[in-house]
Amino acid sequence: MADVFVNYRTGDEESAATMIARELVRRFGQQQVFFASKSIEAGRRFPAELVRGLEECAALLAVIGPRWTEVRGPDGRPALQSEQDWTRREIQTALDRGILVIPVLVGKATRIDPAALPDDLRELADCQYKRFDHRNDQSDLTAIGDALARQLPELAEVDRDDRAAREHAEAESREKQLTDGSGQSRMRTRDLEQRVRGGIGNLNGDLSGTFVNEPHGPVNTGRGHQYNAPHFEGDNAGVQFTAGDNNGTVHQRFERERRRSDDER
Numbered sequence: 001m002a003d004v005f006v007n008y009r010t011g012d013e014e015s016a017a018t019m020i021a022r023e024l025v026r027r028f029g030q031q032q033v034f035f036a037s038k039s040i041e042a043g044r045r046f047p048a049e050l051v052r053g054l055e056e057c058a059a060l061l062a063v064i065g066p067r068w069t070e071v072r073g074p075d076g077r078p079a080l081q082s083e084q085d086w087t088r089r090e091i092q093t094a095l096d097r098g099i100l101v102i103p104v105l106v107g108k109a110t111r112i113d114p115a116a117l118p119d120d121l122r123e124l125a126d127c128q129y130k131r132f133d134h135r136n137d138q139s140d141l142t143a144i145g146d147a148l149a150r151q152l153p154e155l156a157e158v159d160r161d162d163r164a165a166r167e168h169a170e171a172e173s174r175e176k177q178l179t180d181g182s183g184q185s186r187m188r189t190r191d192l193e194q195r196v197r198g199g200i201g202n203l204n205g206d207l208s209g210t211f212v213n214e215p216h217g218p219v220n221t222g223r224g225h226q227y228n229a230p231h232f233e234g235d236n237a238g239v240q241f242t243a244g245d246n247n248g249t250v251h252q253r254f255e256r257e258r259r260r261s262d263d264e265r
Contacts, residue, residue, distance in 0.1 A: 002034035003155055004148060005057040005094070009079070009087045013065030016106045016132055020063060023141040024148070028155050050086065054093045058152055059100035061144070062091050062124065063132075066109050069116050081118065092120050100151060103129040104144065 004024055008017035021035035033039070034053040040046060054060075073079040080088055094101050103112065103124060114125040130147060132140045142161075149156045156162065 002039065002053055002056060003028070003032045003058045003152055005034045005053055005060045005090070006063065007060055007087060007090045007094075008063040009065075009068050009071055011071040012067045013063055013106045016065065016104075016134070017063040019137060020061065020104065020132065020141065020144060024145060027145050027160055028148075028158050029160075032155060032158065050090065051093075054090055054097075057094075057099065058154065059102065059148060060091065060094040062101060062103045063106060064103055064109050064112065065106040068109065080116075080121075088118065088121060091124060095121070095123050101127050102144075102147065103127055104132050105129050106132050107134065 006017055006021045006024070008014060017035070018037075021033055021038065024033045025035075034057060036046075036050065036053075039053065040049045069078060069080055071079050073082050073085065075082070079085045082088070091101065101124065105111070111129065112125045114122050117125060130140070130144050132144065145159075145161070149159050149162065
């Protein structure tokens, strides 16, 4: 069932109606939007499909441009005055059903004058409207979608923009929980995504040995001495070495010099 029926008049603002329908499809899905030129398959009976769409929808958007009341039919009279005019019949059916009807005034279109409407459409002038302007298309499209999502729970359940906003908020909340009171990040999210095996202290990257951050005093892991130069590949500020069968003290070396062999010590 399509929840929203997009009604428009050929010769008035088809482009605006197309943009609105496309945005609603993006946000709520193809199955939730009835737009005659897209929803009626080739070979289907046009009148029957329109009636079915009107009977099943929960809301109708009446897209109204500056020429909406002026477009003329085959007989030369204003199309709106003909009882066979599909634009008029669609709105009349929606009003008779008592479903949500939202006029969308496009561009310079003004609020509808009840005197310009047939008797069976006078109620349309009382419906609160939304606006759409090509110069503010994105914000106006968002406002139209928001209005529908607020009033139709079935649309709110499939609202892709709302889901994306909630996922973004949850990601920000998780990031905030990883931040201490001073505003310093205890561990960045991308660090958590790295594989870390073993280690002591603050770990970053894919470490297969032992990483000791800012040690003070001797550090032993087995036999023999271990040395630390002040520069490492990467962004390490402490002592980094792999666990081995060495014991003894850790010597800091601050010059680039050849390491002596055990016989020279």
